[in-house]
Amino acid sequence: MRSAIQNLEESKIREVANAGMGRADVLAFWFGESDEATPEFIREAAIESLRKGETFYAHNLGLPELRQAISAYTSRLHPGVKADRIAVTSGGVNALMLAVQALVDAGNEVVAVTPVWPNLTAQPLIMGANLRRVSLVPKDGAWALDLQKLLEAITPATKLLVVNAPNNPTGWTLTRAEQQAILDHCRRTGTWILADEVYERLYYEATPNACAPSFLDIASPDDRLVVAHSFSKSFLMTGWRLGWLVMPASLTQHMGKLIEFNTSCASVFTQRAAQVAMERTDEVTPRVVAHLKACRDTLVPRLQALDRVEVASAKGGMYAFFKLSGFGDSLEVAKRLVAEAGLGLAPGNAFAPQAQGWLRWCFASKDASRLEEGVARLERWLG
Template sequence: MRQAILKLEESRIREVANAGMGREDVLPFWFGESDEVTPEAIRQAGIASLQAGETFYSHNLGLPALRQAVAGYMSELHGPVEPSRIAVTSGGVNALIVAMQTLIDAGDEVVAVTPVWPNLTAQPVILGARLRCVALAPDADGVWRLDMAQLLAAVTPQTRLLVVNSPNNPTGWTLSRAEQQQILDHCRGTGTWILSDEVYERLYYAGDTSNGAAPSFLDLAEPEDRLVVVQSFSKSFLMTGWRLGWLVMPPSMTPHVGKLLEFNTSCAPVFVQRAALAALELREAVTPGIVAHLKNCRDTLVPLLQALPGIKTSKAPGGMYAFLRITGYDDSLHLAKRLVAEAGVGLAPGLAFAPEAEGWLRWCFASKDVKRLEEGVRRLAHWLPRQ
């Protein structure tokens, strides 16, 4: 067995979740998904496809109609994007690994901005790349920021790939358009590819863009720039379990991604793609309501947490998480397990996302009922004075 695989660490988020799954007295906020089901019309589109007997293989790159619809959706948000730049994948994580398989060889240097969802840093290691991390840092108010000079110094002509997730999981940090322009210009000069995970782009609450989405590299880049953007139906359409995502890439790269998809998953299931088509057709009826509700969840949870003694957190401009620190607790994995066992609150440990996030906890606020969030805070408030 390869040493890179033997050395892979199991998910610390799963480690905490496994300690509390099945317990009715635990409120789970550990995973990055809403507790609200996929909208009925989207589910019915998938059911109708199955009932019509669409149980066969489809094109490696996705149904032509779906690629066209995704391209139209991206064009509405970011300017012209042709279907020839789109590949449909079996989830955002599949999109990420296929993009990395396309772009990096063993021994290549990959730079990643952390803390970040652990899959983004594990995948280059699985492929044998040399990983370097540039860490965000929190200020006194719990707002995480990027040292741009540090990042640009880390990305050199020897850097094959830069991995960025914005809006960021777990911190909610979001690149500004000016910062994206700096990064794009710098990477053009070094010949570095950018892999931008933008699956949270619609979950953006700052309101400083004309399209309501977070700033995207697609707003600035040319079609043949060394840029690959990862997207997913999971967050903005409440479709986490359907496992469907997509890539936006230079058109010259698309046929090669199609070859890799054949050797990874062959294709995404047709009934899932039909559901995605319905999701895109209903996007103005579905996504704005999801975003408004999540903003209300954030605006309910964060002030309640900030009112508790010894807790530092902030309102993130994007994503679906509150990232918090409790004074006096430096071992986030131990603390998360204690909160499950003693408070009935399930949070993700910061250490799961990077060493610099040790001592922090991630709270997913994507809850159908904000009273569930309020109950979680009540339980935490009851637990804190007893320590």
């Protein structure tokens, strides 16, 4: 087996979840998904597709109708993105891995902004890349970017920059000025940008297009930019495993070849469901965002009221990322919370060494009382 695979760290989030799965007394907030089922009309579209017998292979790049629907959806939010720049993938994770496979050779230098979902740093390592992490800076429970430090880390030797904003786990979001500075700098160094923007609609600040700032707003169609998206978060479709990539049109055909040798294609019936979700997005996403904002505003003030807890209200995403003072290893703390308090959270050191002592709480809960009970359990445990 390749040493790059042998040396991969197992997911610390999964390690905590495995310790508590199957226990009815545990309130689980460890994974990044809502506990609300996919809307019925989306499920019905998949069922109807199956009834029609649509159980065969599809085009590598996705159904033309879905790619066109994604094009229309994306072009509502950002300057026009044509369907020839879009590839449908078997999940957002698959989208990100495909992008890394397409752009990174063994020995290439990759820079990643952390703390970040561990898959984003594992994927370059799987390809044999040399990974450099540039950490956000924590202050008063919030995390911010040291822009100059990041720009200094990106040199002509840097093949790829990986950035996730709105960020999992911190909720940090790039400003338009920061995006422009990063894009301009990467143009000079010839560096590709892989932007994980799956949380762009889960943004709680007022904006004209109801989403977070995107590199697509300022980039040219032929810029060295690949943007990854997913149906999981904004459409409540985590288990469907469907995502998409936006890239320069010159890359699309090659991405189709790569999809062929990975998964061949996404299943047709899931794509039919996704097409309906895209076409009826106004019936889903605004309600999801409003509900998640209410969840955030339920959880964060209660955490802020606890002694030994430092947390700021995230502008985007679906997580409260908080520092628990007086404790050591985040993984051990998370395991203790499962065993002793029946509370399932993700350990901060799963996302970066700099996040040791932090915990991530996914607040995407259809029942706010679960969040309140979770805080009560944490408070009792701290006492």
